[in-house]
Amino acid sequence: MTALDPRPPGIVRRYRLLAMATTGVLAVLVGLLLFGNLNGNLVYYLEPEEALAQRAAQSEGTRFQLGGLVAADSVVAEPGLVRFEVTSSPGPDGVRVPVEFRGAPAQLFGAGVGVVLEGSWQGPTFASDSMKVKHDENYQPPGDGGPA
Amino acid sequence: MSTTDPAAPVRATLRAVFGRGLPAFAALAVAVALTAALASPPDRLQGELVRLMYVHVPAAWTAFLAYGVTLVAGLVWLWRRAAVWDRLAAASAEAGVFFTGLAIAMGAVWGRPTWGVWWTWDARLVTTALLFFVYLGYLALRRAVDDPVTRARRSAVFGVVAFAMVPLVHFSVLWWRTLHQPPSLLRPAAPAIGGGMLTALLLSVLAFTALFVLIVRTRMRLTAANAALDVAELTGAEPVAGDAVTAPRREATR
Numbered sequence: 001m002t003a004l005d006p007r008p009p010g011i012v013r014r015y016r017l018l019a020m021a022t023t024g025v026l027a028v029l030v031g032l033l034l035f036g037n038l039n040g041n042l043v044y045y046l047e048p049e050e051a052l053a054q055r056a057a058q059s060e061g062t063r064f065q066l067g068g069l070v071a072a073d074s075v076v077a078e079p080g081l082v083r084f085e086v087t088s089s090p091g092p093d094g095v096r097v098p099v100e101f102r103g104a105p106a107q108l109f110g111a112g113v114g115v116v117l118e119g120s121w122q123g124p125t126f127a128s129d130s131m132k133v134k135h136d137e138n139y140q141p142p143g144d145g146g147p148a
Numbered sequence: 149m150s151t152t153d154p155a156a157p158v159r160a161t162l163r164a165v166f167g168r169g170l171p172a173f174a175a176l177a178v179a180v181a182l183t184a185a186l187a188s189p190p191d192r193l194q195g196e197l198v199r200l201m202y203v204h205v206p207a208a209w210t211a212f213l214a215y216g217v218t219l220v221a222g223l224v225w226l227w228r229r230a231a232v233w234d235r236l237a238a239a240s241a242e243a244g245v246f247f248t249g250l251a252i253a254m255g256a257v258w259g260r261p262t263w264g265v266w267w268t269w270d271a272r273l274v275t276t277a278l279l280f281f282v283y284l285g286y287l288a289l290r291r292a293v294d295d296p297v298t299r300a301r302r303s304a305v306f307g308v309v310a311f312a313m314v315p316l317v318h319f320s321v322l323w324w325r326t327l328h329q330p331p332s333l334l335r336p337a338a339p340a341i342g343g344g345m346l347t348a349l350l351l352s353v354l355a356f357t358a359l360f361v362l363i364v365r366t367r368m369r370l371t372a373a374n375a376a377l378d379v380a381e382l383t384g385a386e387p388v389a390g391d392a393v394t395a396p397r398r399e400a401t402r
Contacts, residue, residue, distance in 0.1 A: 106264035
């Protein structure tokens with residue numbers, strides 16, 4: 001602080017201490033967010049291969065969110081139930097997870113769209129009762145090319 | 149007053165508070181943006197739902213702009229210590245909270261038919277809600293301190309620190325897996341928005357910015373008038389002591 005500062009030095013020191021403490025706490029929080037393993041707990045959904053890798057370690061019925069693309073030509077609708085496969089990539093080489101979804105699918109559900117499903121493993125199938133459709137960042141008028 | 153029009157003083161007051169040119173420009177910009185938003189083509193996947201983007205995205209960007217103005221005005225206040233910068237910071241933060249709330253509400257309305265849920269705990273939504281509450285805290289702090297200089301100093305520091313939330317919100321969709329889509333426009337690659345939609349979006353951004361400037365200027369004028377009134381009441385015609393037999397009015401009203 002300059003000599004012109006009319007405040008007594010004690011107050012200035014207290015503010016400086018407060019500012020340093022706040023900065024320190026903020027730095028720790030930001031560091032945790034960026035480098036800490038906190039990221040492991042902030043995962044909103046698991047990719048198909050991660051879900052398969054975790055299957056052995058999970059007990060049956062552990063709920064988690066699975067995210068990926070609905071594989072083309074895999075959607076089979078039955079009464080009150082939709083079967084399809086979730087894949088990590090649109091090509092044929094992606095890891096596929098068979099899904100059995102009970103309930104009404106979201107409005108924009110269809111082959112090729114991204115979905116986030118909540119549910120658990122039932123044998124080799126992922127049984128889900130909650131679906132969110134992931135809309136991507138592309139906005140195009142109809143008939144303007146691109147996958148429809 | 150030579151005029152006999154009884155509404156003249158009202159009009160003069162309205163002009164003094166809102167100005168003349170800026171409201172006209174804002175109204176024109178809103179009308180043009182609304183026309184462009186209604187005339188733009190529907191999206192190939194979402195259909196008509198895409199039109200909510202012309203409110204949601206500009207609202208979020210205007211909120212970011214508002215918090216940026218609060219940051220800069222706070223820094224300038226710390227440097228120059230002129231009350232006008234504190235008023236600018238406060239008015240801008242108020243507008244920012246409004247636009248953040250609007251972005252969250254419109255996002256929920258869009259999310260229900262598109263995603264299937266009003267709300268989900270993904271990083272973009274949670275950080276945006278945090279942003280909203282942090283700046284509500286800024287407004288609460290301003291109401292908690294009586295002394296204008298102390299209030300200006302504390303809120304300037306708060307405004308500078310709180311701005312860290314803005315890049316956190318913007319990059320949340322890139323740093324974490326989210327349900328919310330990544331940026332379509334504010335990204336290194338070319339915009340992922342088709343022709344007529346991009347024009348409508350940019351016109352909406354212009355309209356929202358004009359509205360923001362109008363709101364902030366109006367709030368600053370009202371705050372300045374309020375402060376002048378406070379000073380006039382404190383130093384005004386009422387005798388402070390000496391001939392005061394009863395307690396002063398300010399005491400009695402508390």
